[in-house]
Amino acid sequence: MDTPVRIVVQPSGQVVEARRGDRLLDIAREAGIVFEAICGGAGECGKCRVVVDPPDAVEMIGEPGRSAPSPGERAQGYVLACRSRVVGNCTMTVPVESRIIAPKILIPDQIDPCDLDPAVRAYRVSVGSDPFAVGSSVRLEDYHGPRPRIDREVFERLRNRGGDCWGIVHSDGERARIFRVTREPGRKIGLAVDLGTTTVVGVLVDLETGRVIGTGAALNRQITWGEELLTRCAFGRAEAGCATLRRAAGESIGLVLMGAAEQAGLEPGEVAEVVLAGNTVMTWLVAGRNPSPLELVDAPIDRDIVRFPAGELGLPLDPATPVTCLPSISRFVGGDVVGDMLTAGLCRGEEVSLLVDLGTNGEIVLGCAEWRACTSCASGPAFEGGGISSGMRAMEGAIERVSYDPDARAISWFTIGGGAPRGICGSGIIDAAFAMYRAGVLDFTGRLVEGAPGVRRNAEGLEFVLVPEDGSATGRAITVTERDMTYLMDSKAAVLGAVKVLLDRYRIGTADIRHLYLAGAFGAYADLESVVGFGILPRLPNAEVHAIGNGSLAGAYSVLVSRARRREAADCAESTAYIDLLVDPAFVETYTAALQIPGPPSLFPNA
Ligand code: FES
Structure with a gap:
C-alpha cells in the first residue's frame, strides 16, 4: 500500500496526511481548511490559489485553464488547489489573497425586556x-x-x-x-445564529435576562464547495452531497457555539434552544432537505418555521435540544431577510419603509405593518468586492474609501489598516465608481472615457489606474477595468430596477418612504452619498436612514427570547407578497432605465 503523504499547511501549521494522488482541494475540505473556492472546484474562478513547496510535490490535473497561474507563478509554487493532485510530502501555504477572514460580529441591540418570553x-x-x-x-x-x-x-x-x-x-x-x-431548574441559555453563505456568526443569550453573554464566528465550511448558492444546490442534488453540506453547516455552527461558550465560561451542553436565520438554500441544507428544487424558478416554498432536534446536526448538545429556523418566503428571500424585517420592525411600523440587504444576492422589502412586498435580484458579489479584477474582501490592505476633490481634481483613497493597498473592497468600489463619474473618468452610461486622466489601454481594453504598480503592496496596479464597470453597472441596475418595480407596483413615490433600513456590511460600511450618487438606490428625500447591522442575527436573537417575535416571524413570512423579477416584464424596462448614472429622473429628482 502507498505510504501517505504529509502536508504542512501554513500559516496555521496544521499537519494533514493524505493519499498520494488526492486532490489538494479535497484534502483541504476534509481537514476543515477553508479558503476561497468560488466556483466550487470547477477550475474556473482561479481563486483557490495556494503555494506548494517543493513545486514538484503536486501534479496538475488536466490542461491549464484561463485562470491557471502563469508559468512564472507556477515556478514559485503557485497552483490551483482544485487542479492539483499531491504526489509527495510538501508545505501548502494559503496566500493572503486566498484566505477568508472571519468577519467582525455586529452584535444586535437587545430588544425591549418587556418582550422577554422565551x-x-x-x-x-x-x-x-x-x-x-x-x-x-x-x-x-x-x-x-x-x-x-x-x-x-x-x-x-x-x-x-x-x-x-x-x-x-x-x-x-x-x-x-x-x-x-x-434535577434543578438551572440557567436557560439559547444560541442565536446567522447562518450565512460565507460566514456563520452567533450569540449566546441568557434567556432569563435577554443578555448576550458570548459571541462566536466561523467561516461556513461549505464554502469550499462553492461560494454561489446555485453551485451548492448542484452539489447537494445527490444524497451524499446534501449530507456533506449539512454536516459542514453543523460543524460551522458547532465552532460558533464552542467559541461563544468559551467566552461565556459555560458548557455548550447548557444550551436549551438554537435559533437559526439563513437564506432559503442554507435553511434547506441545514434541515437536511435536498436543495435541488430551489434551482427551479417556480420552486415550492412552504413559508413555515422549520424545526428539528440538534442531534441531526451533530452539535455538541443534548441531541433532543430544539433547533428552530426562521421561515423563508421564496427561493431567494429566506429566513435571513425575515430576521432583517423583525429587526427593522417592518411588520409593526405604520410608515412606509424600504429595507435593503445587499450581499451576493440583493433582497428588497417595501411596506409597513398593513402590507408588504419583497423581491430579490442578482446584484452579484460586486458590492462586497467580488467579481472585480482588483476586488477583495474588507480586510487589512483593502481600499475602503475613495473620494474626489473637485478643487484639486484629484481622486484619493484610504486602506483598512492604513498600509499599502492590495485591492479594493465593496465600500471602496462603490466610492470609486462615484468618484470616477464625478472626475469625468466615466460617462453617464458607466463607460470609461479614453483620454481621461488615469485611463490607459491594456490588452483587454481600457482601465482606470487607481494605484500604480509601484504604489501597491503586491507590485500589481489596482485598476478598474471596462469589464469591472460593465459588471458594476449591471449589479447596480439590478438593484435599482428591482426597487423601481416595487415602487411602481404599489404606486409609492420616493417621497412617500419614511424609513430606509440598510442591512449587513453594505449598510454598515458603504457611504450613502456614493450609493445614491452612483445610483444603486434612489434618492429618498423624506427617509430616515437606519443601518441595522446584522439584522438576520438580531432577528434570530429576538425569536429566541420572545414568542411574540416568533409569531411575528411566521406572520411576516406568511403575509409578505413576493414579486418574482424573472417573470415580471416591468423589470426589463426598469433595469434598462437604471443603466445610467445615477438613474431615471423619477428616482433622482434634481440630480
Ligand atoms: S478555480 Fe475555482 S475553486 Fe479552483
Whole structure:
C-alpha cells in the first residue's frame, strides 16, 4: 500500500496526511481548511490559489485553464488547489489573497425586556399514580399551554425520578415538548445564529435576562464547495452531497457555539434552544432537505418555521435540544431577510419603509405593518468586492474609501489598516465608481472615457489606474477595468430596477418612504452619498436612514427570547407578497432605465 503523504499547511501549521494522488482541494475540505473556492472546484474562478513547496510535490490535473497561474507563478509554487493532485510530502501555504477572514460580529441591540418570553422554560414535574400511561400522568406546575409531547425516553427518566425533578419544556405557542429532565431548574441559555453563505456568526443569550453573554464566528465550511448558492444546490442534488453540506453547516455552527461558550465560561451542553436565520438554500441544507428544487424558478416554498432536534446536526448538545429556523418566503428571500424585517420592525411600523440587504444576492422589502412586498435580484458579489479584477474582501490592505476633490481634481483613497493597498473592497468600489463619474473618468452610461486622466489601454481594453504598480503592496496596479464597470453597472441596475418595480407596483413615490433600513456590511460600511450618487438606490428625500447591522442575527436573537417575535416571524413570512423579477416584464424596462448614472429622473429628482 502507498505510504501517505504529509502536508504542512501554513500559516496555521496544521499537519494533514493524505493519499498520494488526492486532490489538494479535497484534502483541504476534509481537514476543515477553508479558503476561497468560488466556483466550487470547477477550475474556473482561479481563486483557490495556494503555494506548494517543493513545486514538484503536486501534479496538475488536466490542461491549464484561463485562470491557471502563469508559468512564472507556477515556478514559485503557485497552483490551483482544485487542479492539483499531491504526489509527495510538501508545505501548502494559503496566500493572503486566498484566505477568508472571519468577519467582525455586529452584535444586535437587545430588544425591549418587556418582550422577554422565551419558548424554553423549566417546570417542576409531578408524576401521577398511573406511571405507565405515557403523557397522561405527568403534571407540570404552573404550566399553561398546549399539551406537551413527551418522548418515551424522557418519560422513563421522569418516572424513574418519581417526579422529583424539572422538565425543560419547549413551547412556541403551537406545540410543546418536554425534551430534557434536570434535577434543578438551572440557567436557560439559547444560541442565536446567522447562518450565512460565507460566514456563520452567533450569540449566546441568557434567556432569563435577554443578555448576550458570548459571541462566536466561523467561516461556513461549505464554502469550499462553492461560494454561489446555485453551485451548492448542484452539489447537494445527490444524497451524499446534501449530507456533506449539512454536516459542514453543523460543524460551522458547532465552532460558533464552542467559541461563544468559551467566552461565556459555560458548557455548550447548557444550551436549551438554537435559533437559526439563513437564506432559503442554507435553511434547506441545514434541515437536511435536498436543495435541488430551489434551482427551479417556480420552486415550492412552504413559508413555515422549520424545526428539528440538534442531534441531526451533530452539535455538541443534548441531541433532543430544539433547533428552530426562521421561515423563508421564496427561493431567494429566506429566513435571513425575515430576521432583517423583525429587526427593522417592518411588520409593526405604520410608515412606509424600504429595507435593503445587499450581499451576493440583493433582497428588497417595501411596506409597513398593513402590507408588504419583497423581491430579490442578482446584484452579484460586486458590492462586497467580488467579481472585480482588483476586488477583495474588507480586510487589512483593502481600499475602503475613495473620494474626489473637485478643487484639486484629484481622486484619493484610504486602506483598512492604513498600509499599502492590495485591492479594493465593496465600500471602496462603490466610492470609486462615484468618484470616477464625478472626475469625468466615466460617462453617464458607466463607460470609461479614453483620454481621461488615469485611463490607459491594456490588452483587454481600457482601465482606470487607481494605484500604480509601484504604489501597491503586491507590485500589481489596482485598476478598474471596462469589464469591472460593465459588471458594476449591471449589479447596480439590478438593484435599482428591482426597487423601481416595487415602487411602481404599489404606486409609492420616493417621497412617500419614511424609513430606509440598510442591512449587513453594505449598510454598515458603504457611504450613502456614493450609493445614491452612483445610483444603486434612489434618492429618498423624506427617509430616515437606519443601518441595522446584522439584522438576520438580531432577528434570530429576538425569536429566541420572545414568542411574540416568533409569531411575528411566521406572520411576516406568511403575509409578505413576493414579486418574482424573472417573470415580471416591468423589470426589463426598469433595469434598462437604471443603466445610467445615477438613474431615471423619477428616482433622482434634481440630480
Ligand atoms: S478555480 Fe475555482 S475553486 Fe479552483
